[in-house]
Amino acid sequence: MISLKRIYTIAGLVILVVILCIVVFSTWYTVDESEQAVILTFGKVEEGITEPGLHLKLPWPIQSVKKLSKETFSLQFGYEEKEGKIKEFPDETKMITGDENIVLADLVVQWKITNPEKYLYNSDNPKEILYDATSASLRSIIGSSKIDDALTSGKAEIEAEVRDLLSTLIDKYDIGISILAVKLQDVELPNDKVRKAFTNVTDARETMNTKINEAKKYENKRKNEALGEKDALIATAEGDKAARIERARGDVAIFNKLYEEYRKNPNITRQRLVLETIEQVLPNTEIYIMNDDGNTLKYFPIRPLEKEKPKAQEQGSENNE
Structure with missing residues (x-):
């Protein structure tokens, strides 16, 4: 035992x-x-x-x-994705814009734990605090934005503002996490009729912008063509101006030379100028200059006689043959 x-x-x-x-x-x-x-x-x-x-x-x-x-976590606000299936929570994502329209907005927040001590002991549930801060930040920014910005070109600015506001809140709560990025997933209208109407408005606006861009393009084209024509006309005028100045200088030089010759021998120069002027004014006129005392017959048909003389010479040569 x-x-x-x-x-x-x-x-x-x-x-x-x-x-x-x-x-x-x-x-x-x-x-x-x-x-x-x-x-x-x-x-x-x-x-x-x-x-x-x-x-x-x-x-x-x-x-x-x-x-x-130490990995990067993702907080899905307004929806939940599991095994490739997405479950939406429209009541959480419904919010009012600054121009009093209703939209559905959901987003993803990427965050990581940067201070384990604060993450573990500064709050009972840091993930819940992050979720509530995300909701408050998104609603605050959407509430001060216009619906057009939220649905179209203003998403990037809204994302940046939500990230800044959320980071400020998280730093204030001091729960040991840091916000890395904020990405809007979907911002849409609450029902199909409103969504279709807004889509029509958006399409009309895009068409308007396209037409305005085409008109500006045509305006710029025509303006450039007009500037080109103006430059061409100015260049032609400058060329014509230079040509006329050079021609005038040439005429002045010729005149000065004639004047010098005229001063040396006025009579000869005067006669030559008269003859040159007559030649320019009457280029095809036959002129005969005769020295007589005024008793000579004023009409003398020299040209017909000159034409008959060759004919007479031709007939005489034929008779000799």
């Missing part, structure tokens, strides 16, 4: 072995590259561990380890 002392001895050894196992296995821990850890001493945060690898600590229950991921 086993004695009571032996039973106590065996139980003590078992307890000692268990304690030794706990000490051995709880004095070291590993941190993966995608993880970060926090060391707790009797529940109080001592330090944060971000370096991957094997680390040592005091055995449990003196010290314990809390591990958190």
Whole structure:
């Protein structure tokens, strides 16, 4: 029969072995590259561990380890995607724009844990705080924006403003996370009729902008053509001006030379000028100059006689043959 002392001895050894196992296995821990850890001493945060690898600590229950991921998380606001299926929450995404229109807006917030101590102990549920801050930021920015901006070209600006406001709120709450990016997924009208009407308005606006751009393009084309014609006319006028100036200078030079000759011998120069002028005025006129005393017959048909003389010479040569 086993004695009571032996039973106590065996139980003590078992307890000692268990304690030794706990000490051995709880004095070291590993941190993966995608993880970060926090060391707790009797529940109080001592330090944060971000370096991957094997680390040592005091055995449990003196010290314990809390591990958190360093990956980037995504918060889906207004919908939930699981296994390729999307579930929407329209009541959460319905909001009023600055010009008193209703839209449905959902977005994705990318965030990560940057301070494990604050993430674990500054709030009971940091994810819920992030969700509520996202909702407040989005509603605030949409509430101060026009519906046209929210549905068309103003999405990028709205995203930037939501990201700035959300980052400010998260920093104020001091829950140990950082906002990396905010992306609007869908901003649409609440029903098909309103959506179709707005689409028609948007198409009309796009058509108007297209026509305006075409008109401006045609205006610029015509303006450039007019400028080109103006430059061509100016260049032609400048050329004509230069030609006329040079022609006038030539005429002046000719006149000065004639004047010098005229001063040397006025009579000869005068006669030559008269003859040149007559030649220019009457280029095909036959002129005969006769020196007589005024008693000569004024009409003398020289040209018919000149024409008959060659004929008479031709007939005489024929008779001789």
